[in-house]
Amino acid sequence: MAKLRKGVFGRLNSFINNHIIIKSKNMSLFEMQKRMLKIRFVEESIAERYSEGKMRCPTHLSIGQEAIAVGVCANLNKDDLVLSTHRAHAHYLAKGGDLKKMIAEIYGKVTGCSKGMGGSMHLIDKSVGFMGSTAIVGNTIPVAVGMAKGLKLRNKDAISCVFFGDGATEEGVFFESLNFAIIQNLPVIFVCENNLYSVYSGLEVRQPKGRKIYEMARSMGIEANHGNGNDVVEVYEKMLKAKDNISKDKGPQFLEFDTYRWREHCGPNYDNDLGYRDESEFLKWREKDPLKNVLDSSEFKSYIDSLKDDICEAHLFAENSKYPEYEEFLEISGIKK
Ligand SMILES: Cc1ncc(C[n+]2csc(CCOP(=O)(O)OP(=O)(O)O)c2C)c(N)n1
Ligand SMILES: [Mg+2]
Numbered sequence: 001m002a003k004l005r006k007g008v009f010g011r012l013n014s015f016i017n018n019h020i021i022i023k024s025k026n027m028s029l030f031e032m033q034k035r036m037l038k039i040r041f042v043e044e045s046i047a048e049r050y051s052e053g054k055m056r057c058p059t060h061l062s063i064g065q066e067a068i069a070v071g072v073c074a075n076l077n078k079d080d081l082v083l084s085t086h087r088a089h090a091h092y093l094a095k096g097g098d099l100k101k102m103i104a105e106i107y108g109k110v111t112g113c114s115k116g117m118g119g120s121m122h123l124i125d126k127s128v129g130f131m132g133s134t135a136i137v138g139n140t141i142p143v144a145v146g147m148a149k150g151l152k153l154r155n156k157d158a159i160s161c162v163f164f165g166d167g168a169t170e171e172g173v174f175f176e177s178l179n180f181a182i183i184q185n186l187p188v189i190f191v192c193e194n195n196l197y198s199v200y201s202g203l204e205v206r207q208p209k210g211r212k213i214y215e216m217a218r219s220m221g222i223e224a225n226h227g228n229g230n231d232v233v234e235v236y237e238k239m240l241k242a243k244d245n246i247s248k249d250k251g252p253q254f255l256e257f258d259t260y261r262w263r264e265h266c267g268p269n270y271d272n273d274l275g276y277r278d279e280s281e282f283l284k285w286r287e288k289d290p291l292k293n294v295l296d297s298s299e300f301k302s303y304i305d306s307l308k309d310d311i312c313e314a315h316l317f318a319e320n321s322k323y324p325e326y327e328e329f330l331e332i333s334g335i336k337k
Pocket of ligand 2 (some may be wrong): 165166167193194195196197198199
């Protein structure tokens with residue numbers, strides 16, 4: 001794999017590299033790169049249009065972090081369940097979520113995946129096994145564990161997988177959930193996207209020096225691994241192994257991936273001027289763009305062109321859709337049957 005990656009600049013090697021099928025034969029690198037491009041362009045379109053004031057919910061963008069969602073979800077089947085966080089767009093799209101339904105949800109329209117009542121942070125689409133995302137840090141972790149318990153009780157050949165940030169590992173429920181999953185030997189994969197920050201607080205002011213999140217998890221008795229979250233192949237292979245471990249009855253798995261969010265914590269802008277992190281750190285991470293050499297590769301040109309059309313269409317669809325009626329709210333909330 002490393003040999004192939006080295007030759008990525010050469011045209012022939014680039015062709016081979018983009019069309020290789022990685023170990024499990026689940027998905028080619030080319031397909032994963034297309035998925036990352038989709039997430040990048042969709043989120044950039046959200047950032048670009050946000051100031052129009054039509055998307056009236058907070059949005060947390062994953063620009064710079066796309067490889068984790070894609071590398072993880074490339075190993076998941078439709079029946080596998082995913083739970084997510086306030087930063088959910090990449091996870092939703094990578095799990096096969098519908099672009100129009102996601103954009104409509106962000107516009108608060110009834111055609112959205114949560115019928116326009118959730119917004120960006122509350123995406124749900126059971127038809128693709130995307131079981132929900134919420135704004136409360138850490139709170140989908142126990143839900144994922146509960147779902148894994150349900151899968152096990154029903155003898156399902158599927159797993160549950162939950163994405164969360166480094167900040168969520170500071171919530172008490174994180175430890176309770178891991179402990180319960182270990183004790184009960186549940187088919188769940190915990191995926192920590194470590195982007196170094198919880199809003200404006202760096203890890204260095206939140207956790208003791210030298211602590212590694214995956215080592216802390218491992219010390220609780222769970223098999224834990226760590227990798228470069230900006231390398232989609234590495235993420236893919238670590239996830240493949242974790243899933244394989246579950247099928248060999250090695251219990252729940254924990255994965256931590258290093259990455260970096262490029263934009264502000266919440267919203268469409270850059271915020272390096274605020275002073276909680278410096279420009280040089282941002283530039284260092286931007287050099288490690290998971291889409292480096294992909295964005296300007298001629299191989300993706302026609303895909304990008306059609307993607308841009310799809311994205312425009314999705315925004316138009318959202319703008320032309322209706323807001324939910326009060327009656328619909330009563331129905332979905334279970335107040336009125
Ligand atoms: C229980 C709880 N505490 C605090 C917040 C406010 N809050 C929203 S996002 C966030 C940061 C979470 O950081 P992390 O888990 O690392 O995710 P990231 O935003 O970096 O993706 C915080 C503290 C919240 N929503 N819920
Ligand atoms: Mg974080």
